[in-house]
Amino acid sequence: MDGEENAKTYGVKDLRLLKGFGKYLKPYLGRFTFLIVLDLFVNFFFTAESYLMSLNLDVINEVLNGTRAMDEGKRLFFLYFGLDLGLLLLASIGAYLVNYDLRKIGQRVVYDLRQALFHHVLSLSRTELKKLKTGSFVTRITNDTQNLSSFFSDLLPQLVRNVFSVLFIQVLVFVRTGLFGFVFLAYLPIVFLLSLLFQKGARKYYLGEKDAVSEMNSFLSESFSGVLVVKTYHREEKMKDSFDRKNEAIYHNFLKGQDLFALFYPSMYLLQMSAVLILSALAVPEVAKGAMTVGVFYLLCTYTGQYFQPIQQIASLLNGLQSVFSSAERTLYLENMPEEKESEKGELVVPSFRGRIVFDHVSFRYPDGKEDVLHDVSFMVEPGETVAFVGPTGAGKSTILALMTRTYEPTEGRILLDGRDLREYSQSCLRKNLGVMLQDVFLFSGTVEENISLGDPSITSEDVRKASDFVMATPFIQSLPHGFKEPVKENGSNFSAGQRQLLSFARTLAFKPSLLLLDEATANIDTETEHVIQSSLRQLRKVGTLVVVAHRLSTIQDADHIFVIARGVVAEEGTHQELLKRKGTYYNLYRLQNLEENLSSPREEEHA
Numbered sequence: 001m002d003g004e005e006n007a008k009t010y011g012v013k014d015l016r017l018l019k020g021f022g023k024y025l026k027p028y029l030g031r032f033t034f035l036i037v038l039d040l041f042v043n044f045f046f047t048a049e050s051y052l053m054s055l056n057l058d059v060i061n062e063v064l065n066g067t068r069a070m071d072e073g074k075r076l077f078f079l080y081f082g083l084d085l086g087l088l089l090l091a092s093i094g095a096y097l098v099n100y101d102l103r104k105i106g107q108r109v110v111y112d113l114r115q116a117l118f119h120h121v122l123s124l125s126r127t128e129l130k131k132l133k134t135g136s137f138v139t140r141i142t143n144d145t146q147n148l149s150s151f152f153s154d155l156l157p158q159l160v161r162n163v164f165s166v167l168f169i170q171v172l173v174f175v176r177t178g179l180f181g182f183v184f185l186a187y188l189p190i191v192f193l194l195s196l197l198f199q200k201g202a203r204k205y206y207l208g209e210k211d212a213v214s215e216m217n218s219f220l221s222e223s224f225s226g227v228l229v230v231k232t233y234h235r236e237e238k239m240k241d242s243f244d245r246k247n248e249a250i251y252h253n254f255l256k257g258q259d260l261f262a263l264f265y266p267s268m269y270l271l272q273m274s275a276v277l278i279l280s281a282l283a284v285p286e287v288a289k290g291a292m293t294v295g296v297f298y299l300l301c302t303y304t305g306q307y308f309q310p311i312q313q314i315a316s317l318l319n320g321l322q323s324v325f326s327s328a329e330r331t332l333y334l335e336n337m338p339e340e341k342e343s344e345k346g347e348l349v350v351p352s353f354r355g356r357i358v359f360d361h362v363s364f365r366y367p368d369g370k371e372d373v374l375h376d377v378s379f380m381v382e383p384g385e386t387v388a389f390v391g392p393t394g395a396g397k398s399t400i401l402a403l404m405t406r407t408y409e410p411t412e413g414r415i416l417l418d419g420r421d422l423r424e425y426s427q428s429c430l431r432k433n434l435g436v437m438l439q440d441v442f443l444f445s446g447t448v449e450e451n452i453s454l455g456d457p458s459i460t461s462e463d464v465r466k467a468s469d470f471v472m473a474t475p476f477i478q479s480l481p482h483g484f485k486e487p488v489k490e491n492g493s494n495f496s497a498g499q500r501q502l503l504s505f506a507r508t509l510a511f512k513p514s515l516l517l518l519d520e521a522t523a524n525i526d527t528e529t530e531h532v533i534q535s536s537l538r539q540l541r542k543v544g545t546l547v548v549v550a551h552r553l554s555t556i557q558d559a560d561h562i563f564v565i566a567r568g569v570v571a572e573e574g575t576h577q578e579l580l581k582r583k584g585t586y587y588n589l590y591r592l593q594n595l596e597e598n599l600s601s602p603r604e605e606e607h608a
């Protein structure tokens, strides 16, 4: 459900959610305030218009009765009429200005907010970024910000406008009709509470319907991708049931919602009519007695109609606040994600690393994890050595690399690089000197060359070529129709796992790192590419210290040191030969992989 408006109910105290967004309105605050005040005038003019009309009615009546001279009556009539027309004209121009300008401010606010959010996302640390699902991040930046801006441009001004509408009418009624104002006042809470109740119900069914529709969507796409499986196992009946239940939910929610609408509007109308009736019953005798003029009577009837609408709107706007709160909460979540710390203490900058790495009693737990993933791990890597980490999936190998790159920091213990705590180095120094090659190689649409140089202008075509020569990627690249200019599809889907790995080697090398960290690709790699990668790895060893997380033991047999990681501890260590002699975990892993290879190699020979 991430990325959707949630069904949570917010209260008055959630107004604090909006406080954080005040800063985006601040640059426009003067204009915003001016527009709100202008809006109040406009609104007052529109309301006062009926008032002038009622005065006019009285003038006509008085002239007809003969209580006022014709000449004077005419003069008054045109005065009121002219005033009315003038006010209407002014109010219309004002209304146009307010509407247009408020929207403009709203869009400015959303523009600034989006920009700020996006820049913030770019500054997030990798840990934080991983928490954001792409979909929810997209809606946060598009829909939620739009929702928030509509609060400033629509909701808030309308709320103010309607509250004052009610107030204006109430005051004018009291001024012109005296005690009749109390009849209006009596209706206020009834209309308001009824509207509020209706809005609450409508929202519930609206959200329910939206949920049901999205459930059906995912059900449909799942069941259709598995439709063959369904048929094979004769699960059609079960699927039909499942579908019918979802279909039912949409139907039910929609009808319930419509039901409410069907009920609400007539009830409001009835309520309004009842008010007119009561007022008439009270007023007609007064008019008959001559205690009330026709104009006042007209005003009562007109204002009854005008009084109900803003009250209903206030309820609807308050309800609309729910989705604004929901958006505010989701946007704040994004905004409050901590930025990547440009290293707390880390100021140390060195031109390159010698490459001695020490893990000193390191324990580690992921920020959202329940238990430690690494337990008191200690080891040492000497400069220039090639060491390998092997072990079953989930043992903690990739985690060790993540700690070496400072993607995460140890929960306990410390990591030393060339004798200094990793935390002392500045992030940019680490980034520059560590060559990291991860399991999932990120390729973007562009040419092969651009993917190797990452578009860095300081890396020339010559550098790209040298790097690729060094890691032995050149033969494969040159065999492509356009060589180094070969376009890479998004996600590198036109390259095999092995080829992507080679490109990643070349990319890393192009940046001339002094320490190499490699998390080997797990995906199946054909024997030919595997040989290339092995030679490539031998080349990489010449660069300096090389730390490899290996999945194919064949690639690291000649490593200087092999650590076997199991369940977050160093279970065994030694050279390939030493570890084989121990006949422990490594020996078993090795036998298992050899067995698999022997099983698959006859088939390979057939193809050859």
Ligand SMILES: Nc1ncnc2c1ncn2[C@@H]1O[C@H](COP(=O)(O)OP(=O)(O)O)[C@@H](O)[C@H]1O
Pocket (backbone or CB within 6 Å): 366, 367, 368, 369, 373, 391, 392, 393, 394, 395, 396, 397, 398, 399, 400
């Ligand atoms: N980002 C993460 N958040 C929480 N737990 C994680 C995360 N990444 C890995 N883990 C857990 O940590 C353990 C070690 O994972 P990992 O280092 O990736 O193992 P390996 O690379 O040896 O297969 C696993 O139990 C895994 O589920």
Ligand SMILES: [Mg+2]
Pocket (backbone or CB within 6 Å): 397, 398, 399
């Ligand atoms: Mg891994």
